[in-house]
Amino acid sequence: MTTPNHHPAPAVLSDYVSGALRPAFATVVAAHLESCPHCRAAVQTLEALGGAMIEDLAPVSLSEGRIEQAMAALDQAGPEVEAHAVTADRIPFGPERWLAPGMSIRKAKVGNGEDLLYLLRLPAGQKTVPHGHVGTEFTTVLKGAYVDGEGRFAAGDFCEMSNDIEHQPHVDRGGECLCLIASEKPMRQFTRLGRFVHMITGV
Numbered sequence: 001m002t003t004p005n006h007h008p009a010p011a012v013l014s015d016y017v018s019g020a021l022r023p024a025f026a027t028v029v030a031a032h033l034e035s036c037p038h039c040r041a042a043v044q045t046l047e048a049l050g051g052a053m054i055e056d057l058a059p060v061s062l063s064e065g066r067i068e069q070a071m072a073a074l075d076q077a078g079p080e081v082e083a084h085a086v087t088a089d090r091i092p093f094g095p096e097r098w099l100a101p102g103m104s105i106r107k108a109k110v111g112n113g114e115d116l117l118y119l120l121r122l123p124a125g126q127k128t129v130p131h132g133h134v135g136t137e138f139t140t141v142l143k144g145a146y147v148d149g150e151g152r153f154a155a156g157d158f159c160e161m162s163n164d165i166e167h168q169p170h171v172d173r174g175g176e177c178l179c180l181i182a183s184e185k186p187m188r189q190f191t192r193l194g195r196f197v198h199m200i201t202g203v
């Protein structure tokens, strides 16, 4: 498997390490870490930095600059480090719900269930309905690939969406696409089909 091309922002990794991410979002970051030695090494360094700072009891915050320095140092990083946390197959998903041929959803509840966490399966060549987002949404592609206005996202890639982004992902013709998605709120749907899907799935 090739290493991912799209990674969480340094601030997201530092929130992951400090425990500031809510469980659904931390789960999607963890899924990316499993296929990304670069971000695993960054997390390990951030954990070491955090530990050192606690030992020093110094009132230093992890500034963006400092994190970027750490990330830069890791570009020459050596051996692979252990994957952190959760694997997708350890997430407590509910039953698979059929939406259309080759398209299904499995929802999971983690933490107190305040956020949506789900696995979306889309068939090869499928174009989703155009939609927007409310609040933050994290996606890690687990299988296959899709293209949208932001680029091509293949297995292992991470994507953070926010309020201002509207898109219509298009799955590669070569095979189905499986995405793990955490979202604060359901998508903004502009089409009748999209509203119907929301009505039956809640996403």
Ligand SMILES: [Zn+2]
Pocket: 004, 006, 007, 008, 032, 036, 038, 039, 040
């Ligand atoms: Zn990464």
